[in-house]
Amino acid sequence: MINICLLSTTTCFDCLPNELILIIWEYLGNIEAIRIFESMECERYTKLLEEYYYKSVSFRQTSLSTFQLYCSHLLNKIRFHVETLKLGHEYVYSQLRLFTQMRPASLSVIKMFPKLRRLVLYNIPEMSSDDLEPYLSTIPFLQHIEVSRCSLTKLSSLICSNLLNHNKSQLQSCIFHGTYSTNGIILYEPIPSSYQVQQSLIDIRINMQDLISLKNLLQFLPKLLKLGKLSILNFE
Incomplete structure (x- = not known):
């Protein structure tokens, strides 16, 4: 029966x-x-x-055990299909750090996901530059990146270099939101000579530390069409 x-x-x-x-x-x-x-x-x-x-994978509400299972057993099965990847649990453990540890050292993030076009990183306030670099280095190959709940001020140099240090970037839109209301990207002079004008970037939503930083950023974005949800933390 x-x-x-x-x-x-x-x-x-x-x-x-x-x-x-x-x-x-x-x-x-x-x-x-x-x-x-x-x-x-x-x-x-x-x-x-x-x-x-397979094309869009989100770990926002994934338990630790399921995340580990995915990385150890399912990743190789679907990684060549993934176009959108959302990493970072909404409340607890650090998925980015675990994913970095589980990812083969010989494979960069973009080589692991060769079709990746959209990357969302969430809830990463404790991440260091070394932790975040493998993910931000994918920026030139993406069409969209979103980074939320991140220590923008501390990581300003890393973010700006990966955002502006390429002359053939495909990036069209980006979102960078800080961990706290007093947390924004700083871009002061002297500006590195390696920074390039970004012709493809047309949509940006970002927390900037002050108007000087915003002014310095905008000079590299001549094709910008949308400056949405902009936050300037210091108007002095």
């Missing part, structure tokens, strides 16, 4: 249209959906995962 019930349940789920399966997966979250269904040898599920879930 148990086997019959299980068979019936499986058959009923398999009969659901793709739209309902995607709704169920959305409820599970993309990491859980991948974890549960990628092991099933079903061409239909594989195609749905590749089309809707």
